Amino acid sequence: EVQLVESGGGLVKPGGSLRLSCAASGFTFSNAWMSWVRQAPGKGLEWVGRIKSKTDGGTTDYAAPVKGRFTISRDDSKNTLFLQMNSLKTEDTAVYFCTKYDTIPFDYWGQGTLVTVSS
Amino acid sequence: DIQMTQSPSSLSASVGDRVTITCRASQGISNYLAWYQQKPGKVPKLLIYAASTLQSGVPSRFSGSGSGTDFTLTISSLQSEDVATYYCQKYSSAPWTFGQGTKVEIK
Numbered sequence: 168e169v170q171l172v173e174s175g176g177g178l179v180k181p182g183g184s185l186r187l188s189c190a191a192s193g194f195t196f197s198n199a200w201m202s203w204v205r206q207a208p209g210k211g212l213e214w215v216g217r218i219k220s221k222t223d224g225g226t227t228d229y230a231a232p233v234k235g236r237f238t239i240s241r242d243d244s245k246n247t248l249f250l251q252m253n254s255l256k257t258e259d260t261a262v263y264f265c266t267k268y269d270t271i272p273f274d275y276w277g278q279g280t281l282v283t284v285s286s
Numbered sequence: 287d288i289q290m291t292q293s294p295s296s297l298s299a300s301v302g303d304r305v306t307i308t309c310r311a312s313q314g315i316s317n318y319l320a321w322y323q324q325k326p327g328k329v330p331k332l333l334i335y336a337a338s339t340l341q342s343g344v345p346s347r348f349s350g351s352g353s354g355t356d357f358t359l360t361i362s363s364l365q366s367e368d369v370a371t372y373y374c375q376k377y378s379s380a381p382w383t384f385g386q387g388t389k390v391e392i393k
Contacts, residue, residue: 202382204330204384211371211373211384211385211386211387212322212324212330212373212375212384212387213384214375214381214382214383214384216380217380217382228380228381229380229381230381231287231381264329264330268377271332271335271341272320272332272335272377273320273322273332273335273375273377274332274335274341276329276330277329278329279329
């Protein structure tokens, strides 16, 4: 059974940092492109960024609002995806989801982890 | 960057009605388009990928069509359990932008 389990969310002050994790199981993690998506309270879905599989270069791409502040990485030996978030702003407050893209795009999502940026 | 514009932003229809939601890309994206259903407090659920491929387990009343810049999600006979917000997402090249969502309610 495919599972994606996010963790690491919480309350952080503006300007602070947080690292989210997404533990994956039930599929060949190393072959999958992985993505982070967020949803601010009462708002729509917003793509944050993605990392390709190492076979496909392992490169990353980011949405404009987070570029230069957020970094996506992966540890294929631990089947884990990461999102390092620096210089956090109040507008980064959201539930953060991880999702996978291998044979079928975005067929599985984690339950999400809430990040609240507030003083 | 390619923008994704969904319409309408909300709609109200009766049970049994045919419902159509459109998604327009500002540039061609071939068929790299997905549709999701999200119910309040729930995780988005993949309905359609590759513009018209129905995800396993999704009721056949849902269908997708289109290619290039114009795409459509159709619910052939709206059911009460279809009350949700629907999103399109392009995944042709980064950024993998979402549409702004369409909220579907029962009249």
